[in-house]
Amino acid sequence: MDKKVAVTFFQGEKWLVLTGLLGFLLAAVCGIWVMTHGAFVLPKGDVLKAFSFDAALGTFLLSTAAIMPFTALSKTSRAVFRWSYILLALYSYFAETVQNFRGVDPRFVKGGTDFDIWVGSIFTFVALLLVLFYLFAAIPFFGKKAYRLRPDLIVGIRYAMIAVLFSFAAGVWISFNAGRYFGLHGNIIWLHGLGFHAHQVIPFLAWMSEYTQLQPSVRKGLIHGSGIAFLLGLIAIGWQTFPVLPVLEWSVASILALFCFLITFAAGLLLLTQMKAVLWVKKQAEALSHRQ
Structure with a gap:
């Protein structure tokens, strides 16, 4: 590394x-x-x-x-x-x-x-x-x-950039719609804002994966999985918004969006625990070398 x-x-x-x-x-x-x-x-x-x-x-x-x-x-x-x-x-x-x-x-x-x-x-x-x-x-x-x-990091950045394009598309939708509210209950701003947050989330997960001892295939799998889940979550948000439903109203689309974002969150937790384990082992090894 x-x-x-x-x-x-x-x-x-x-x-x-x-x-x-x-x-x-x-x-x-x-x-x-x-x-x-x-x-x-x-x-x-x-x-x-x-x-x-x-x-x-x-x-x-x-x-x-x-x-x-x-x-x-x-x-x-x-x-x-x-x-x-x-x-x-x-x-x-x-x-x-x-x-x-x-x-x-x-x-x-x-x-x-x-x-x-x-x-x-x-x-x-x-x-x-x-x-x-x-x-x-x-x-x-x-x-x-x-x-x-930086292979792992770049893969995460790629997913983030695709998600940001979704946000830009939602911004164009807002412009043509002359406002963020679509119909009686739809709110395009959710899709517009969440897509931009991929810029922080997915590259951060990819960066964490570089500091774990997971197998390269496992690291790549976690990055791809979290990136795809985030993109599917955004698509589900758009699916919920287009029929002018509130994002927080329970439906197949909102449940799918929640499930997808939870997958990304779970991947982050797993990488964080693996990263902490590596840092702990490194700290113990350094302490042992000092004693010797």
Whole structure:
């Protein structure tokens, strides 16, 4: 394992990390405002939405910064992706935060000024560019060059990236639907948000598997199993939402989604116990060598 680690998480991505942390700072400002003044700003602003958006985008940028050192992109291509994503993220922070404080829904502007309409139109274009640049960065992870660097980790990253594409698709669905609510009870935001969390969950499981003494086939099986289960869980969430049912209402789809996410959780617990066992054995071995 030690011989493989020539690259570390977040390596070379200081500015992308700082842009992600900016999202948490803005979310903190929004959270303080909501606690002191309430969430709604007349006529259409909702600072709570800005809070959740800034925190979510910040988390996504940090997750992206963590895995980008393992991409097969060239140094120039990686810089293009980094600075493009930083600029797009900064505009997104501005549009979501400033407009909600001004009492304007930045995505679906109704009766706003020309400035509000322009901000909303550009925001839609920026959202599309975020998807396109993400695809630009994701494709190299599915090649042999990235895989040879850290096989187990790259497999986990691949599943995470597919899940994020589901989230982007849900975002497009929200745009065409002109809102997160679908029909009387459907809420697309569940699918949109859960897909992004795969960015943290599946690569983390893959990283843990590298620090166990499980057989390579078992490690790969756990990564594939947890990744496939997470994707099937997202599909079940979409299946539940499309017939305009609440995600938390019991049905075949919601039970399947719960079962799939529990499989991913169970795989994580198993890897965690195996990882702790390895660390304990290593600690005992070091203590024994010191005594000798």
